[in-house]
Amino acid sequence: MPGGQGGRAAFARQSLPQCSRPDAGEDAGPRSGAGHLRSLPQRVFNLPSPSAPASPICAATGYSNGGLTRLAKEAAFRPEALAGVRLVVAYAVMEVTAAIRLSAAVLYLPLIAMEAVNTAIEEIIDHISPEMSDTGKHAKDLGSLAVFCLISANSILLHYALSLHLTV
Template sequence: MTPPTPPAKSTKPVHLHLFATLGYSIAGGRFLLRQRAAQLQVWLGVVTSIAFALAGVGLDQWAVMLALFVASLAVEALNSAIELTVDRLSPEISEYGRDAKDLGSFAVFCALVIFGGHALWVLAAVLLTQ
């Protein structure tokens, strides 16, 4: 038995590969922002930003908030990918498909709890020290 042949290495220059990767990322971001759940997360980020600005939150906590916001969107993107894959591979109702979607949803919930908990903690700390 002959061993499988390894995939051919790309002959593209590195900078072209990076531009292609950037294009795929932008396309994924556009797709994500058409999803209702991601739109709600963006709205939550805007509301949190307004609250931070009005409360006079420091730059360090702004940076943490922004990192948590981007992380929550990344988790939402992974959840959307799971849902698309399950819907494509298992269009009928299945226990495995349901469990996969539930786990993705739970991951988004956890990310949002962390984001919201941080925002509430920062706002409470700032407002209680004024």
């Protein structure tokens, strides 16, 4: 082991929770011998299997990172992300109250979430119905309306903060 780091690295790998999905085939087949008794408390108390991720939060974080990676490829998301950075700068320059900053975060995060939902709707519609259909068009239009409403709410808050800043 070069530099004597191998032992510490191996320890670090063992002590960190693993964020991986269990293999589907690990529990396949009948259990034999006394080994099946060790898993009895897991089945009785509905405990996670030893092959499950160390933490459901760890697994959810992985799925969320995958969603954010996909969302970053969406053309509509990039201007919204840039607008978020600009809003942070604008609120810092205006020295708004903590209540307005909190309101901005409470309005901006659902905007990103709704953009993700809208992207998911568009992906599903494109997969299910690649040809043009009225139902697919309505679903996409409603998703776009939801995003537009949240953009409008963020704009209203920004205009309110600007009016407070300019009157002071």
